[in-house]
Amino acid sequence: MKIFALCACLLAIPLSLLAGPARQNLEPAGKASTRGTSTSQTDLGEKVFANNCSRCHAAPMSLSPRITGTVIMHMRTRARLSREDERVLLKFLVP
């Protein structure tokens, strides 16, 4: 029982870090290429990208435009994304 109390404490450590100092977020794949052409569509695409990738895994830092369409088709099926999500993701990753 003590072991599980210890584990509960260990799980609580990350929660306590919620109050820790915030630092800059990692820049997702398409961010750099969209600077200067910022639109609400791009912001939305960034949000969809960050939210949906991190539900299962770390977001990739780079994605070649050559394979972006194929990868997004795969992720639309796997992550059950809507067609609108697919459209804004493509706009964000390959503007």
Place this chain on the structure above:
Amino acid sequence: MHTVALWILACARVFAQNPANTENGAGYVPIIAGGAGYIHNVTGGGPALQPQVDPVLLVPFGRRFLLESRTDFTGFFMRENFTSGPFKGRVFTDVEYAQLDWLADTHAIVVGGKYLLPFGLYNERLTPIWIRNLQDFPYTASIGTRTSGAGDGLMLRGVAAQTESMSVQYSAYFSAHCGINQLGSARTAGGDASVYFPRLRFEIGGSGQRFLEGHRINNGAAYISWQPLEGSMDVKGEYDYSFFGHGYWLEAAYKLDRASSHAALQKVQLVGRVEQVFPQHGGGNGLPHIENKRFDVGLNYYLKDNLRLVSSYGRNFSSAQNLNAWNAGITYRFTIPLWFGGTK
């Protein structure tokens, strides 16, 4: 076999060249993606070497059809006398899924072929070696995935409803019994539904399944997934129920990229998980026969976003014996285009 593969790639190439398929400059070339890794595991004092490669073939046909398949090559090598002697073992090959996706509509994606059973968080989402935070699966990951983790038949999935504040997603499937080598599946029917709140980065969902051959049973799961701090933190939990037993696991992972100013520390991820399983009716079918408790703590280090060192320690408690489980290794995610071009 090679002719069929070349024909598929040639057809995909024709679609990839069509300018109508390359709006925004996004490329639709066939690719091989997936994960690879090597894990050195020591459980109860017995070392095991586990190299693994899981290539995923993705072949798009236009923007509506995608052929995808994942094959798992996992080696398992143990010492001849458990703790001494030479390592002996073999490489296991398994076609985990081979399916054709028709992205028909925002509300419906039709999947046919051999597909991963959408049950709980693990089978569809967390099994790849480069995704999971701890390399050992929870005990209850076997619930709802009999007999091979995959189904043969049809699945409908997609977004049932979506607003700015929430998204309701679903999967529904029917699988036939199949005994063909590498296409094995059981007769099952089931589904999964979840509600995702993007502003909170919180997801809650449930899965249900009716196993329709032999002893017909119901399986169920309820799960949560939460990623506060823009993805640096990941909290997941699941409760699973089956005729053969029930149990839960709760996992939290925190990547220090927001908590530390040191570049080296920002690549560190801390992981913890607790779980319990309570067998019923003798257990079995992937579940232990006696009650087990376990905790795991892990430390992962991201050399790059697709390359990481992983390590973990777990302690298992049961009335039979208590065991330590150590894991250390490396995981890698790769993406290789199979054709040049594909963009405007």
